[in-house]
Amino acid sequence: MPHPQRSVPQSALADLADIPATGRWVRSGSARLHILDYGGDRTPLVILPGISSPAVTMDFVARELTDLVRPLVVDIRGRGLSDGGGTYTLEEYAEDTEAVVSGLRLERPLLFGHSMGARIAAVVAARGKVPLAGTVLGDPPMSGPGRGPYPTSLDAFLGQLAEAERGTDAGSVARAWPRWPRREQELRARWLSSCSREAIAATHRGFETEDFFDWWPSVPGPTALLYGADSPVVTAAGAAEAAAVQPSAALTRVPDAGHMLFWDNPPAALGALRETLRRMPA
Template sequence: MSERILTQPALADLAGVPARSRWVASGPIRLHALDYGGDGVPVLVLPGITSPAIAMDFVARELTGLVRPIVLDVRGRGFSDDGPSYTLEDYAADTEAVITELGLDGAVLLGHSMGARIAGLTAAKGQVALRGTVLVDPPMSGPGRGPYPTTLAAFQGQLQQARRGTDADEVARSWPRWPRREQELRARWLTSCGDDAVAETHRGFESEDFFDFWPSVPAPAVLVYGADSPVVSALGAQEAARANVGARLVEIPDAGHMVFWDNPRAGLEAVRDILRELVA
């Protein structure tokens, strides 16, 4: 069983988050989400491999007023239960359960990294009604495509560092461009991510091919990627454009894989523009 820890300082962060907790059952798995409310079109935000929901609070805040953001603690992260497995199919089934149980028909899916893969597969399956899909820097690794740029050992080292006790200054040595608050949240909340969830998801990055389902993601679909991303290379972006001609690609300058963290202004402005078009 994965060791997962939430300390009092981490829980205290929630006092400043303008969202309420929502709970959904996906089979035996209890899933937690942060619902920012409002009367706008719901946008279900799906975070990355080591990002609990609160890690995307700064993204959700920039979208309130325009849409109704709901950020999911993906299974094995944050307050959501561990799962018996962590395949893309598992994650997509969880996403369908959240949309169904919270009455989010006609939602937009907005996913980053792992979450972009989940959003893409959910949309391609077509089991729930969606208004559109926004995929931000989805891992394009897979069988015959080379490894995911960040090794599993690197992720495991980050988890161990967090559990022995880390702080924003130490996080900043790995992520110097991030806003200070996001470095602080990373230091306090990474321990909520389970070893099994991270390890199995990382294996999926290299065994489950993004391009198996990407051509079937229906329009409107937008793929956003960092100009300097090692995850979505220039060649990968070109292949994505050829494989799904109905999708639009948007490049974010001066950003790597962590698009919103690397260049918050440009990344969030681009997503707001995309969402304005989708909800018009």
């Protein structure tokens, strides 16, 4: 039986009306990419979400940063309103991010990525093809060749996606993510079906075939890494290795949070991100 195509329910599109951002579009090769731009004249901060997180799901983070930066949240290729297709490798995602920076004429932006987005931010910074003011990585997957597997299985991701494709609600999401704020459970229920099955599968495969540590030592400063105190993705050993190979990076441990930093402990994670951004060049 063929799998359903990506879909964005009418109720999900209505969410965009409540978000204080303007939708913008850029082209990366043949793909059109959608960005939520929160505006203002401060330093741009390009926000790159995780493997199954469309841009709208980072709204609660972005709107808390507008007094410090101009947040721009990207619908990563194959998620949200952005086109799918391609290889979904780290370097392709990096090319997309470079296209966002160039296409929107962002002058020396900051990059912040969570999970998959943190890996992408590291690759963009290490490639050095667009000038950046700095990078902040939130709990980047450190799995890879010769390392332990990513702690969430592909079957778990695809099972959640199948549930969303059939139609789900915040109560069902709460069974998997009981600590999340209710609004974030609702957005997850409405927007997960916008994610491409192929994109999730290819990215998950990349978590175990593309090594974060191939790029991290080459990320220029200033750079910082936030990780959850209870994260199974960035373990204490992983954080120690990250600090050892990139001694100039500022590492911050977010208390009482797992991998989903901002969803697990919003005040502490937002406070850590805000403090990190304050230390970055304006």
